[in-house]
Amino acid sequence: MNIDDIIKVASEYPYKNLGDNVKLEDQFLNLEQLPQLLNISGVKNVIWKYKAKIIGPDLSIIKTATEKENDTELLIRTPVNKISIPWIFNKINQKVLRKLVEYLIPCKEGTSLFNISAWERYYFRDNSIIELKEGEVGDGRSLKDNINMKIEDKATVIDTGFFNPQFSYINPYYIQISDKLPENTYGISIELDGAFSIVSDSILTLDFKLGKIKAESNGKILVIKTKTTAEAKLHRLLWDITNNVIELDCKPPFPLSIYRIEPSSVIPLYINFNEKMGILDMIIENFSEKPVIATLYLASRISKIIEPKNISSLEYDRIRVPIRRWGILHISLEIKRLPDLLLKRKAI
Known part of the structure; x- marks a missing residue:
């Protein structure tokens, strides 16, 4: 096993498993999120050259065992060395996102832009800059002012x-x-x-x-x-x-937001949608040193919560979930298309 295997865990969670036993190398301790990534990967036994308790920035803990145990358990905070480990987000599957749009909204003949970001963003096209609202399916708004x-x-x-x-x-x-x-x-x-x-x-x-x-x-x-x-x-x-803005062969009856996430520290690491079962899966992370209540808004009715169990609150079209500092969380929901009258309320 190498460090890349550990790094990929969160972007493929809850499906990737590293196995019951993992042997650590010293370089792994330079990875800040090592304890949390090992915990969510289902590892049961962690072997290292010293007996230790390793604490990550999100306060996740793993304990190591060794054949020759030291007299006292070492307490370690990751990272041991502050080094750069070049890393980038996995690209979200665009086919999945297109299916989500087709499932949730009635498409008319024409084209539109789909901001797959769950927040406002700018889209650079030719010599123009277009502002798009969070999760927007529409045409956006052209900007002329300098946005730095x-x-x-x-x-x-x-x-x-x-x-x-x-x-x-x-x-x-x-x-x-x-x-x-x-x-x-x-x-x-x-x-x-x-x-x-x-x-x-x-x-x-x-x-x-x-x-x-x-x-x-x-x-x-x-x-x-x-x-x-x-x-x-x-x-x-x-x-x-x-993750680029998608150009769709679909014209919604009015510009609307498919989804948005608050607060700004929360990011989707993974999105999947099973249109046959109406199951939406997301892996989200809180990129903040403080715990937050994350809110996911959808242009749909949430008919069933599969994961997580500790929902802070549920409304017709949104859920609120607690997520710890630097925490990674799996959300799985059964969703249904909104009636046209309610869908109009998502217009932006």
Whole structure:
């Protein structure tokens, strides 16, 4: 087993299982989310060279066993070393999302855009920028004002003016904060008096000298300027650049929102829809150091909750679920199409 096997667990949870026994290598302890990923993968016995209790940033715990046990149990906090482990979100299956739209809304002849992000986003098309509401199926709204965001191809240089900023970068299922620049990552934010965030659909190679940061990749590079890193929502930017807006051969009777998720820290790692059974599955994560109540709004009637069992509240078309800091959670729902009269209430 290698570290990639562990990293893939959350994006394939609850279907991926690493087996009953796992032998740790020292490098695995550089993965912040190691305890949680091992827990949700169904591992029963964790073997390492020392007897230890390992605690992750979400406060998940795993205990290790060894043939030659040390006298006292070591207490370890991950990561042992703050290093960059280049990681990007898995692409959501577009065929699944198209089926979800076809299941939920009546399609007329024509075309429209589908913002598969469960939040507002900007879509760069030709020389125009289109604003799309969360989960929107419609035409969006063209923008003319400067939004402090741009798309570059393969390379960019930004003069931040910062001498010793703080760096926040994407690691597997975690946003790492450091005073040192990582050499490689898919997403990074540089903050001092203001913030510059850079994400790419290909690995970024970075260099920072006297306030200037140079970023190179083999793909698109998105750059945004904000007051703070938190305002930029680095995790959402990376999700957006990984998952494109879909152009549909479907014209809804009115623009509407298929789904949205609150608060802004919560991201879908995986979406699947079984149209024969009407079962919607999502794996969500809270990219925040604080626990939250996550709310999922749908353009459907929720007829049955399969997972999780600890629902905070359920309404006709939405559920609220508690999710811990940096927590990963499986949601499985049976959904039904809304009557046209109720569907109009989802118009945006």
